[in-house]
Amino acid sequence: MKLPSNRTIALVIGGIALIAIFFLSHGPVHTSIKDTEPVFTSPFATTSVQARSVFVYAPASNHVMYQSNSDTPLPLASVTKIMTAYVTSNIFSDDDVIAIQSSDLAPEGDGGINPGEQWKFSDLRDVMLVASANDAAEALRRAADERLAAQGSASTTIGIMNEQGEQHMLGTLKFNSVSGLDDPATQEATAYGSARDIALAFTYIIRERPEIFQATRESAIIRGALNGPQKLFKNTNITINDMPSIIASKTGYTDSAGGNLITAFDAGLGSPIVIAVLGSTNQDTRFQDMLQLAQKAVQYINGTYYSGL
Numbered sequence: 001m002k003l004p005s006n007r008t009i010a011l012v013i014g015g016i017a018l019i020a021i022f023f024l025s026h027g028p029v030h031t032s033i034k035d036t037e038p039v040f041t042s043p044f045a046t047t048s049v050q051a052r053s054v055f056v057y058a059p060a061s062n063h064v065m066y067q068s069n070s071d072t073p074l075p076l077a078s079v080t081k082i083m084t085a086y087v088t089s090n091i092f093s094d095d096d097v098i099a100i101q102s103s104d105l106a107p108e109g110d111g112g113i114n115p116g117e118q119w120k121f122s123d124l125r126d127v128m129l130v131a132s133a134n135d136a137a138e139a140l141r142r143a144a145d146e147r148l149a150a151q152g153s154a155s156t157t158i159g160i161m162n163e164q165g166e167q168h169m170l171g172t173l174k175f176n177s178v179s180g181l182d183d184p185a186t187q188e189a190t191a192y193g194s195a196r197d198i199a200l201a202f203t204y205i206i207r208e209r210p211e212i213f214q215a216t217r218e219s220a221i222i223r224g225a226l227n228g229p230q231k232l233f234k235n236t237n238i239t240i241n242d243m244p245s246i247i248a249s250k251t252g253y254t255d256s257a258g259g260n261l262i263t264a265f266d267a268g269l270g271s272p273i274v275i276a277v278l279g280s281t282n283q284d285t286r287f288q289d290m291l292q293l294a295q296k297a298v299q300y301i302n303g304t305y306y307s308g309l
Helices: 005-027 028-035 078-089 121-130 134-150 158-168 195-208 209-215 284-304
Strands: 053-058 063-068 097-098 118-120 191-193 220-224 230-234 245-256 260-268 272-280
Touching: 005 028, 005 260, 053 209, 053 284, 063 260, 063 284, 078 158, 078 191, 078 209, 078 245, 078 260, 097 121, 097 134, 097 209, 121 134, 121 209, 121 220, 121 230, 134 158, 158 195, 191 195, 195 209, 195 245, 195 260, 195 272, 209 245, 230 272, 260 284, 272 284
Parallel strands: none
Antiparallel strands: 053 063, 053 272, 097 118, 220 230, 245 260, 260 272
C-alpha cells in the first residue's frame, strides 16, 4: 500500500489546525447566532389608550392580540347598527323598496331622508351605516317589523337582534333599540355589549355577509331615493383614509357611551384584524385610540417591533 506523501500529510494537518483555530477564536456557532438574535417584544406592551375597553383580535388565527377590560358590558351607541344591518339584510333583498314615513324621522338627528321617499333597501342601509343615520335605522326597523308581521311571524327586528347574540353565545349583547341612542326620557343607553362580544359579532357578520359593509370602506358615498335627488353622505369614520386596507367599520357616540369605534382591516400578509374601542373620552380620542392600536397590530403581524438588538 502506498503511503501518503509528506505534502498530503502536511495539508491535512494544516486544515485541522485552521478548523481548530476557527472554533477556538469564535466559539460554538450556535452560541454566536443565539447571542445576536433580536428579541421580539409585543408592541402592545407600550399601549396607552383613553378608551374604557379595547379588544384587538386576529380572526384567522383566533388570537387575541391585546385586550383591556374587554368583557365589561358598555353602551354601544351607533355600533348597534351593525346588528341592525345584519338582521334587516336577512329580511329584505337589496332591491326591495322601503317607503319613508313621517314617524321614521322621530329619532334624534337628520340623516337626509324625507317622508314620501322611496328607497332601495341596500341604499338606505348604506346611509345608516356610513352616515350613521338614525332615521334610516328607524325606517328599516319599522319596515322589517311590518314584513315580519305580514309573514305571520311574532318576531321583531330588535327581538331577532337579541336572539343573534344568544345564538352565538355573545351574552353581553343586549338591544332595546336599532340605533343605540340614549333613551330621551331616562338618558340611559338602549344597547349594551362588551368590546369582545361586539368584535366577535362583527367578525361573524363580515364572514357571513361581507357585502353589507362594502360602503363603509369609502370616505363618502352618493345615494338617493328612487323618487328623489342623489345626495352626498360623508363617513362618520374620519380615519377611513388613514387605516390600512379597510374591510369594514362603524362609529358610535352618545353621552352615555362616549366615543366608540369598531374596525376590520387587513394588516398585511393576509392577516385581517378586528379592533373594538368602547368608551373613549370623546369623539376625537376614539380615532386616536384606533390609529394607535392599528399601527401596533401591523407591527405585531409584520414582526417589525424588536428590542435587545
